[in-house]
Amino acid sequence: MEKLDLNASKEKGACHFSERYKQVYLPLTYSLIFILGLALNGAVLWLSCCQTKPWSCATIYLMNLMVADLLYILSLPFLIITYAVGDTWFFGEALCKLVRFLFYTNLYSSILLLTCISVHRFLGVCHPLSSLSYQSRRHAWQAAAAAWILVVLQLLPTLVFSNTAYVNGRVICYDTTSPKNFDHFFPYSMVLTLSGFVFPSLIILVCYSLMLRSLTYPADTLPKTGDMVRSKSIRTILLVCSLFALCFVPFHIARCFFLVIRFWNPQDCQLLSTASMVYKICRPLVSMSSCLNPILYFLSRGNNRAQLLQKLRQNKEGEHPTGGVQGAPKARQISALPG
Template identity: 45%
Template sequence: MATLNSSSFSNSSAPFRCKFNEDFKYILLPTSYGVVFVIGLLLNAIAMYAMLFRIKQWSPNTIYMINLTVCDTLYILTLPFLIYYYADKNVWPFSESFCKLIRFLFYANLYGSILFLSCISLHRFLGVCHPVRSMHWVSPRRARLVSVAVWVIVLVFQAPVLYFSRTRNAGNDLVCHDTTTEELFNHFLVYSTAISVLFFVIPFLVVLVCNGLMVRKLLEPTAVGGATSQRSKKKSVKMIIIVLLTFMLCFLPFHLTRSLYYCFRHLQVSCGLLEGSSIAYKVTRPLASANSCIDPILYFMAGQGFRRSINRKNKKGYRTEKGKSLSTSL
């Protein structure tokens, strides 16, 4: 049960403080992060190996997938520290600088993943809906430039996290804030809202529009290709579904519950409402982490769905070692 600190209303500007029973997160977060660490690290390592050593010619989608895998892997490598932190009941054993770095990497790689998924959706949209024009619009070189731009944008816009993230003494223990200190919270709320709009809402709308138009195009009847064409279309639709599910199940609940929790803190609602929003936010945090396990599935599905295109390239002159299974460039 949430309780209100008696000093909360000592004056109108006093911070709004409620004490929650959050024992559940000391089990939920270490357990879920541990599962994501093991499964995500394994799947991303396999995907990275396949893309780096089995694909001879990198397409734009392959380049985006490599960057997406790097984002996921960097995030996964931060999880052991968070597992230890939450398993030890919010006792941060490291320095404040390391706290800042861990929080920065979490958000940088979260929004990096969202942007690279958006790039993949936009690229596939051009290839499916505008196949002729896209030949002049997209190329591996441009994909590299876009990837560099994405990294620069993410790192620059997430840099304020290094300022907002702080540690706080709680008795003899040190706490690593997931948000920021109370005196900086209003500024952090403005920053967090702007980031959510720029790096989640807008990319989400782009993904919805691109994938919706692709589904409509893929479901159109075609006279050429027969059963093979239908199988390729079904695989493409499955990939679209995975991308949409990643946004709907991993990113959307996290951003909705986090925004609600932040707004309730700012509006100083009752402790009951604040506790409920806090619980919802913490429950959805593992969902945001789970995208690191889902993203490699895109590569594995594409590796099957586009094998025929690789075979056609081989007939034109690309050589592969005899006996090796062929990979694809998404």
């Protein structure tokens, strides 16, 4: 899809090399992510909309994550078809821009929403009383809306940089931008990496460091619910750190390496080929976060998973509570996501 993406941004000495591995690796990985992500995110959204009212603050953030994941997952069939037929784009320039925009929207909205979850947990653990007025559903919706607005504003230039071109007898859709615009795309990409990944990661790192320091205090110094607070907080820390380590960190390191090599040393075709391969191998890792975010949702519920399965079994058998008295506590209990 991006044969010219491998060319140097300079006019002379462009590099050309084969990327046939993409025609097998990317369709397979994207197909698996599409199937798992669609099922998991769809199930989480259905369960939350039909079974859990009212939502907790953490649930609000996670539901926004699910929406971002679904929007991106629904764009994957276009990429699967394109890579499977040898990097030929059949769907026009508008869809090319939209698919690229949705990829980065999913990436950076996921990072910002995970940052919101981390800050929320940090306030609940380290400043439970002074932050009580800020830990409301209204503030959670406002924070989620602010994250979406910030991400969209940051990514508007991608709608300009992403485009199609007719190359070697077929139409391609650039992953980054065309060679003639790369000198402008490079600084934008570096700034986006700092604002969309590095700064939020530092915020998460600081929050979790302070949380771990508080959680290492003796148990008798915490309130009566200290053990529950510890387990929920440690589980959140492990899950979010695993997401970053597996999905976001390798991708950004590989992407920055590829872009820097392409910008500063485009004549070294062997190095550029290696950097491009590593970048494209790491790219599905970001998409894999769409499958792991729902797991974050389910694992965060602890013992409520058994109650959730029981509720689903009752719905399937048509055993709905008539008076709503028995069902209401379950709904409230299920919605008690660690927040």
